[in-house]
Amino acid sequence: MEPENPPMQDVDSIITAAGGAAHVARLAGVGSEAVRKWRQSGAIPAKHWPLFLSFPGVNMAMLTALAPRQKSTTLRPKPLQAQRAATPPAPSTHHGKDRMTQRTTPNHLRANLHQPAGATAALILADGTVLWGRGFGAYTPAEGGQVAELCFCTAMSGYQETLTDPSFTGQIITFTFPHIGNTGTNAEDHEASHMLAAGMVVKDMVTEPSSWRNEGGAEGDLRAWLTRQGKPGIAGLDTRFITRLLRDHGPQSAVIAYPAEGQVDVKSALERVRLWEGLEGADLGSQAARPARSWDKGRWEGFIMPKAPTGTPRRVVALDFGAKDNILRSLVSAGCAVQVLPGTASFEDIMAQAPEGVFLSNGPGDPAATGVKVVPVLKKLLESAIPLFGICLGHQLLAHALGGKTTKMARGHHGANQPVKDLATGRVEITSQNHGFAVDEASLPADVVVTHRSLFDGTNEGIASPRHKAFSVQYHPEASPGPTDSQHLFQRFVANIDAARAARANTQTSPNT
Ligand SMILES: NC(=O)CC[C@H](N)C(=O)O
Incomplete structure (x- = not known):
C-alpha cells in the first residue's frame, strides 16, 4: 500500500494545537528560547514527540511530516550526515557484496514516511524515527513483524549464540560490531533450539560465509539461516546512531518491516509500535x-x-x-x-x-x-x-x-x-x-x-x-x-x-x- 502523503504542517500550528508556547515549554521542561528555536528551524526534537502526542489533535503523521525549513545551530545535522542525506539511496553491489549504506539521514529529526528508492525495509521506532535500509531474512507484513524492544549488543563475535539466547525474546538486537555473519552458522552454536529474538539490525549487509565452521555452504549463510528462523533483519543502518539514541533516551519499542511486496506501511507500523506495552510487566x-x-x-x-x-x-x-x-x-x-x-x-x-x-x-x-x-x-x-x-x-x-x-x-x-x-x-x-x-x-x-x-x-x-x-x-x-x-x-x-x-x-x- 502506498503511504499517504501526510498533511503539511508547521511547528506553529502544532504548538497552537498543543495549547500554546508557554504551556508547551512548561510541560516539556524547556525555556521559551528552545520553543523559539523549534519554530525557527521548523522541527520539534523527537524526544518531545511523546509529549506532543498526548495532546488531542496532534498525531505522529504531523510530527514526522515536519521538514526543517531553516538550519539552526542546535538542529543542524553533522556535515557527514548532511552529505549522506543529500546522496540518493542507491545501493552499490560490487564484488557480490551488498553494502547499502543508510543514505537517508540518520537523524530522527528528519524521520519521514517516504520510502527512498532502493530501500526494501525499515526500522521504525516509537519516537517516530524511521530508518530505511535493505532487508534480509524472512519477509514481514507491510506494517512490520513482531513489535519488540530495540536494544544494542556490543559483542564482537558470537552472533549465533546471541541470536539464539532465549533471554532476547521480545527484543530486536542491534549489533554494534559492523561485520556480522562473516563466519556463517552451524548446528553447534545454538544456545536453544531456535531464535527467539524478534529480529536483527546490522550496519553492513551480511556477506558470504568464510569459515571452516560454517555448515551447509550457502545454507549456512546467516541470511538463509535467518529466513529459516522466520525472522527479519535489516542492514545499511547507522548502528552508532541507534546506539547513541538508546543510550541517551533509554529503551524504545520498534519493529522491522520487510515486506515481500516492497512497500512498507510506515503509518500502520508506527501505530503498532506505539500500542505495544513493552517488556515491563511481561512474564516471558x-x-x-x-x-x-x-x-x-x-x-x-x-x-x-x-x-x-x-x-x-x-x-x-x-x-x-x-x-x-x-x-x-x-x-x-x-x-x-x-x-x-x-x-x-x-x-x-x-x-x-x-x-x-x-x-x-x-x-x-x-x-x-x-x-x-x-x-x-x-x-x-x-x-x-x-x-x-x-x-x-x-x-x-x-x-x-x-x-x-x-x-x-x-x-x-x-x-x-x-x-x-x-x-x-x-x-x-x-x-x-x-x-x-x-x-x-x-x-x-x-x-x-x-x-x-x-x-x-x-x-x-x-x-x-x-x-x-x-x-x-x-x-x-x-x-x-x-x-x-x-x-x-x-x-x-x-x-x-x-x-x-x-x-x-x-x-x-x-x-x-
Ligand atoms: N539474560 C537474562 O536472563 C535476562 C533477564 C531479564 N529478562 C532482563 O532483561 O533483565
Missing part, C-alpha cells in the same frame, strides 16, 4: 521453558575449565526460564547430573527429584512478573536449605525471593566485554551480559550480601544469602559468547552442594558416635 520467563529433560552433555572438548571435582555427580534440578545450553553443559562439566524442569515447576515436582542443588536459569521478560508464580516456590526451597545458584533472570528471581526488588534499567547491558568487580576479593572479571532489569540493592534485606558490581555503571551484579546457601550473578559465567573469567562460579555451586552433603553425612553419623 514462564513461557520460555522447554519440556522437562535430563541433560548429560558437558562442555566441548578442548575447552579449558577448572578440573571437575570427583565424587558421585551432584543431583541438580535446573529450573528453565529460557536456559542457554552452555549453562547446562557447564553444570555437567562441573560435576552435576542435571534434570531440567520448567521454571514454573511446583515445589513438590522439584523435591520429587531429590535435588542436592537447584539452579535458576536466565530468561526473558520482567523478573517481577515471572516472580509472581515462581517466588513462593523459591521461598520454600530457601527454607529447605537446598543450595541455590541463579544466573541473570535466576539472579533477579532469587533477589525477589529474598525480599528484594528489581527495576527496569535506563541502559541495559548486552555484550561480552562488561567488567564486574567481586567485592570480596577485589578481582575484576570481564563478563558476558544480557539484561535490561537490575536488582535494586537498596531493597535487599540486611542479611543479603551484595557480592558483585558493574564497573560500567555501578549496578548490582551479584548477591549471596549465606544463611540460605544461595548465591547468584546478574552476568553469564557460562559465556557463549564471551570470556570465561567467571566459569569458576559453577565450582562454587558444586562446593556448596558438597558442603551440604558433608553436613548431612555428619548429622546422620553423629548420633552413633
